[in-house]
Amino acid sequence: PEKLAAFQARIDAGEKIEPKDWMPLGYRKTLIRQIGQHAHSEIVGQLPEGNWITRAPTLERKAILLAKVQDEAGHGLYLYCAAETLGVTRDEITEMLLDGRMKYSSIFNYPTLTWADMGAVGWLVDGAAIMNQVPLQRTSFGPYSRAMIRICKEESFHQRQGYDIMMKMANGTPAQKKMAQDALNRFWYPSLMMFGPSDKESVHSEQSMAWKIKMNTNDELRQKFVDQTVPQAEYLGLTVPDENLKWNEETGHYDFSQPDWSEFFDVLKGNGPCNRERLAARNKAWDDGKWVRDGLLAHAEKKAARKVAAE
């Protein structure tokens, strides 16, 4: 309890906790879960966008999309490294993803159906992700905080690229404009869900906030996202699919409809439109890749042995 108090004092003083420092078991576990989920989200998040790489409309768009998906894999890598400093290996948490013990962001269980979805994912999904992640640059755990700083920089670049795609579509042919509107219709509510259920129903929130693992409440961030995104949609000439959406002079915020939380819990349970495909794709990659990992490892060992023998 003394240690705990000292630990909390460090956090309150704005100090960073580093991997070799003492930390409470709950802090460590919560961080592993949170960083792991975030890493898995980057990895699974490659799939919905990867789905359009082979159909990108121009060479430049194809290159941009490839670079983006590559960045996401890179983010996964930083985050797995951050998680590893907490004493869990990449293979261990990967297996937890693959057998369903660990989650990834539910947004990636929605399909990408048109090219405009590449815009909507960048604009809305990355936009919501950034909203979640910017405060985490100030999180108490050093490696996580540093990873977030690096990631946020790239993410905001991705978001601008996504918005640029939407802009092209919204100002394009009638079919393109329809595609853009359709993408917004499909991704709006799932994006709102990315901030998690309302604070009243959210578990663990208080402790995580005290530990500066969580920096804002879900509802705060969601409101911020809506306030930021609605004018962007207007600028694009697109309609947010919410009849109740309107500016509230009194609060200085937009009033908006909550997403369908029963859908959210369905998706969490595994019943999202693509849960099965996403996990199947990652499991297949892992299983099919076993001989490669084994082969490269065996070669590295042979090489090391030969080197020792030669010395």
Added chain:
Amino acid sequence: PEKLAAFQARIDAGEKIEPKDWMPLGYRKTLIRQIGQHAHSEIVGQLPEGNWITRAPTLERKAILLAKVQDEAGHGLYLYCAAETLGVTRDEITEMLLDGRMKYSSIFNYPTLTWADMGAVGWLVDGAAIMNQVPLQRTSFGPYSRAMIRICKEESFHQRQGYDIMMKMANGTPAQKKMAQDALNRFWYPSLMMFGPSDKESVHSEQSMAWKIKMNTNDELRQKFVDQTVPQAEYLGLTVPDENLKWNEETGHYDFSQPDWSEFFDVLKGNGPCNRERLAARNKAWDDGKWVRDGLLAHAEKKAARKVAAE
């Protein structure tokens, strides 16, 4: 030797040999090889056309192509049945196809690259096949002869459909006409190869002709095919890719260039453009289907056993 003479006499008299009749071992073996190869050709022949079923340009064309490929599978079935009357099971000769002991027509080792190839395959490949097959309706082995009668009827229908596709293409847009010409360029020589090497180099021919398993020489049939096909190409407004092609008043036939026989032997050896893909596709179908065949067999046995138990 007496039996042999009597057997030959029956053939010379135009009688049909039936499965239960005595026949020389060589006759049986040659027939199994020939019917088996023919059956395999129908089966493998589904693949190049099957390649375009999912890309057929209209619903009607898709239906026609499906029906055609279905007919080919049906022809395979008749022919396997005819082979079975000679004492070899379908599974046995299928395995000989799959491990390379038995061949199929080399023409199916060429790829189908545009929709016009669906026309060229029907017009040229089926055309050459019919040229080979029509005389075989009079072959000495009863089941084979009867199978050929049925098959020839359907094949000539397919050939007309193929020619109809070519006609549409040749009279279509410039791109379509170019496609048609390109298909003719690629399929002309491989079609000429379908009759086999020149008679001088062809093995077993004499005995097979005496047994009425082979009815005409390769060169006769090839000439007949050229004579029939060249005017059809002219009618389509397409150019046969042979600078030496010209009508010979004296012989009453077209003079034409021989195909590149070294290519023919390359393809026979397994080096055709698609040998590997075709055999791999059939092997995969067979291997992937094992559990299905086993499952259905097990069910049939259970059902039979239950029936016996109930009686």
Added chain:
Amino acid sequence: MTRDMAFFEFLCRMGDNTLVLGHRVSEWCGHAPVLEEDIALANTALDLIGQTQMWLGLAGEVEGEGRSADDLAMLRDAWDFRNVLLAEQPNGDFGQTMMRQYLFDQAHVLLLQKLAGSSDERVAGIAAKAVKEVAYHVERSRDTVIGLGDGTSESHRRMQAALDLLWPYAGEMFTDDEVSGIMAGEGIAPEPSSLRAAWDAAVQETMSEATLVIPDSDFAHAGGKTGFRHSEHLGHMLTQMQWLQRAYPGARW
């Protein structure tokens, strides 16, 4: 929504189901586990494509904007398709293909039996022709599901996996909405929900003969027949299906 708009939607649902499922089945051509299956699958695909010509042909007629069945099949993008998600699911192994086929055929035959008595003569005519074909499809797919479910332990395992996988896609065939309400009101087509009990009974019987267990969940994916949210599979299918018409616009084939 006007009657004609609903009628057009309904006809697209019919025709897109047969088009998309027919396409999937045709992917098997030359690759089936046994020759008789190759023939049977090609035959099923052929029937479904034939039915597509009729349904989408009538859809174009009802729409009245001069679109032919081919135009509707080849020139709409994914969002305009109205097939149920079940129809666009990938083939998987042969067991998955036959399970998808049976679940669909069983609903299809029940629907077509009702449609044969439609107040719209054209619908009744198409249904009367199609129901004969589909009665054969369901007989065959049912037999195969039973044979493989009650076959070896491996075939049983695979069929149970196929059923578990596809079950959440079955429910969409029986949901009612504004379109189906208008159709039912006009006597053109029954409410899908009205077919559920007969389907449940038939499927229950088949699965029990097949020694397979129907999953305990009634969760049902949606978004196909309204077009709101297809799966990613449909778009990939269209790149193939529509290639020539897209690459050579206006050409005649």
Added chain:
Amino acid sequence: MTRDMAFFEFLCRMGDNTLVLGHRVSEWCGHAPVLEEDIALANTALDLIGQTQMWLGLAGEVEGEGRSADDLAMLRDAWDFRNVLLAEQPNGDFGQTMMRQYLFDQAHVLLLQKLAGSSDERVAGIAAKAVKEVAYHVERSRDTVIGLGDGTSESHRRMQAALDLLWPYAGEMFTDDEVSGIMAGEGIAPEPSSLRAAWDAAVQETMSEATLVIPDSDFAHAGGKTGFRHSEHLGHMLTQMQWLQRAYPGARW
């Protein structure tokens, strides 16, 4: 054949190789055996697509009919593609992909080194930029081929199978023809056959380190770089690659 026609053909060969191989590599996105490979493959694809923009951009310039790199990539049908057959071969397993990559990279780097001294400045400029990227590609693909060839017995078996499978597609990279003759005559590009010895030596060394045996046959498939006869795989690739441009002609993205 005029010089410009040959030049255009040559540039299409360069750009179609990188386009088609880049497309194949990009198919791995999100599916590689290990995260570092996902990143490396995406990086290779990215480089190849970047090179495509330069080669096909110059091709359009040389052709002088106003076609952009995108027009050439997205609006030609299979027969107009000039990539070698090796580039369009399917990915297969990871070993097959890396073997294809190594056989290609090794020839690519030798060619680009020569092209950096091309008599055409624009060609020399593109090559100078690309050769740095490709030097890294070949280093990586070579290491992977060696690592997996000299890894476990399974990885060895798979790599030998990949080499046996792909070997007959290597020879096409070194055949001379009218186009290459004109290019060599103009000092724009070397005769492909002139690169063979260096390639053979490098490949021999790599395979021997990888404990793999080069097949004894010198049979070589042809028809890709002349466009006479591609494989069936290319057409399927184009249905995806060109889908949006075909479905929405004239739209800007």
